Each structure stands twice: as structure tokens, then as C-alpha cells.
Amino acid sequence: MQKRVATNLIDNSLKLKFRTTLDLLVDAGYTAKNAMANAKDIITSQGVVQALADMGFTESLAKATIANIMVNGKEENKLRASENILKVVGAYAPEKHINVNMSYAKLVEQLNNEAKE
Numbered sequence: 001m002q003k004r005v006a007t008n009l010i011d012n013s014l015k016l017k018f019r020t021t022l023d024l025l026v027d028a029g030y031t032a033k034n035a036m037a038n039a040k041d042i043i044t045s046q047g048v049v050q051a052l053a054d055m056g057f058t059e060s061l062a063k064a065t066i067a068n069i070m071v072n073g074k075e076e077n078k079l080r081a082s083e084n085i086l087k088v089v090g091a092y093a094p095e096k097h098i099n100v101n102m103s104y105a106k107l108v109e110q111l112n113n114e115a116k117e
Contacts, residue, residue, distance in 0.1 A: 002028075003047075005024065005030075005043065005048050005051070006055060009052070010052070022039065
């Protein structure tokens with residue numbers, strides 16, 4: 001089933017209209033209940049990762065492809081490739097959240113503390 005999941009992932013990435021992960025897993029033979037409860041674990045399992053690698057889809061190849069697009073691709077694809085590279089290298093700032101269930105004074109104090117960081 002893991003090889004089938006890998007094949008479904010590849011096929012889905014080549015289509016203009018994407019199928020849901022649930023659909024891909026059920027098509028590969030998983031029950032809907034198991035697929036919903038364990039989708040992330042199934043997709044990232046060693047078996048699926050190895051099946052993708054056996055088909056030539058590795059992290060290093062993906063990075064090389066993105067680099068090639070950045071150099072030789074169309075302008076709109078270069079932007080998306082650049083965004084992917086920035087995500088990979090961790091250039092995006094982490095999201096910040098503020099608890100708004102506090103007094104105004106406490107909120108101002110927290111914002112001042114964050115501004116100093």
C-alpha cells in the first residue's frame with residue numbers, strides 16, 4: 001500500500017486539480033477511518049518515503065529542481081521557487097500570537113517587551 005500511496009502522491013502533484021490526502025490514501029487501500037486518523041503518519045512513513053526515493057523523488061532532487069527553476073524558469077515560477085527555498089532555510093519569521101484575554105495595561109507591557117526583543 002505504501003508504494004501505491006507514493007504513486008498517488010506523484011500523480012496528484014502532476015494534476016491541475018488536486019485530490020485530498022484522504023482520497024489518495026483510500027485509493028491506495030487504506031480505510032477512510034484509518035486514513036483520517038493517521039494521514040500524516042502514513043504519508044511520512046519510512047515505507048512511503050522509500051517508495052518515493054525508489055521512484056526518484058528525494059529531498060535533494062526536489063531542492064535541485066527548485067534551484068533549476070530559480071535560474072532557468074519562468075518569472076512566476078521563480079517566485080514560487082524562491083518562496084520554497086526561503087521556507088527550507090527557515091528565513092520566515094515564526095508566527096507570533098498575543099493573548100487578548102488580558103487587561104489593557106498587561107497587553108501594552110507585553111507588546112513593549114516584544115518590541116525590545
